[in-house]
Amino acid sequence: NAGVTQTPKFRILKIGQSMTLQCTQDMNHNYMYWYRQDPGMGLKLIYYSVGAGITDKGEVPNGYNVSRSTTEDFPLRLELAAPSQTSVYFCASTSDRGNQPQHFGDGTRLSIL
Amino acid sequence: AQSVAQPEDQVNVAEGNPLTVKCTYSVSGNPYLFWYVQYPNRGLQFLLKYITGDNLVKGSYGFEAEFNKSQTSFHLKKPSALVSDSALYFCAVRDKGGSYIPTFGRGTSLIVHP
Numbered sequence: 001n002a003g004v005t006q007t008p009k010f011r012i013l014k015i016g017q018s019m020t021l022q023c024t025q026d027m028n029h030n031y032m033y034w035y036r037q038d039p040g041m042g043l044k045l046i047y048y049s050v051g052a053g054i055t056d057k058g059e060v061p062n063g064y065n066v067s068r069s070t071t072e073d074f075p076l077r078l079e080l081a082a083p084s085q086t087s088v089y090f091c092a093s094t095s096d097r098g099n100q101p102q103h104f105g106d107g108t109r110l111s112i113l
Numbered sequence: 114a115q116s117v118a119q120p121e122d123q124v125n126v127a128e129g130n131p132l133t134v135k136c137t138y139s140v141s142g143n144p145y146l147f148w149y150v151q152y153p154n155r156g157l158q159f160l161l162k163y164i165t166g167d168n169l170v171k172g173s174y175g176f177e178a179e180f181n182k183s184q185t186s187f188h189l190k191k192p193s194a195l196v197s198d199s200a201l202y203f204c205a206v207r208d209k210g211g212s213y214i215p216t217f218g219r220g221t222s223l224i225v226h227p
Binding site for chain 1 (some may be wrong): 122133143145148149154155156157159164203206207209214215217218219220
């Protein structure tokens with residue numbers, strides 16, 4: 001099993017550009033999450049999804065959008081990149097059983113210049 | 114509401130010595146508690162969890178954690194540290210009766226000196 005796969009691993013964007021961070025999982029998990037990690041700040045939840053067609057905002061959703069058309073895929077969209085969005089982005093998934101841990105991808109390192 | 118505190122930004126320990134990484138939590142009901150480890154340029158990896166039952170939980174790579182309900186703590190421990198244990202460690206909590214959104218601590222950097 002590949003688990004959670006994120007692409008690309010690295011990206012540099014110019015201010016105002018847009019891009020989509022891809023996330024796919026092969027574990028048939030209904031729950032998927034997007035986090036950003038900034039140094040010393042832990043993980044901040046951007047968006048999450050409890051199943052195909054259902055998404056909801058986390059604590060820092062501004063400047064981002066998501067969609068969930070399939071169980072496997074949960075892309076994160078940046079429409080107008082800003083320097084404050086420079087961060088490392090992690091996608092995670094978990095099963096419906098509430099006592100299970102999250103599985104994380106290896107992240108996308110994004111710089112906005 | 115739920116919250117997690119990792120009071121130490123960094124823990125330094127000599128190789129071969131025991132290590133402890135501290136975590137305290139707050140939930141309205143009963144907790145699910147998790148420890149994760151993050152190596153450089155990698156995602157978080159699951160180490161161990163407390164669901165119910167024995168207060169001492171054993172996990173991967175020789176790590177264990179002790180659930181203390183009265184002190185609302187879930188400290189991560191290892192009897193003998195290795196240099197390869199150097200990494201960033203995250204504690205997370207989820208209320209059993211709540212949503213599927215865990216709350217993470219800010220992380221503790223563990224540095225094991227040779």
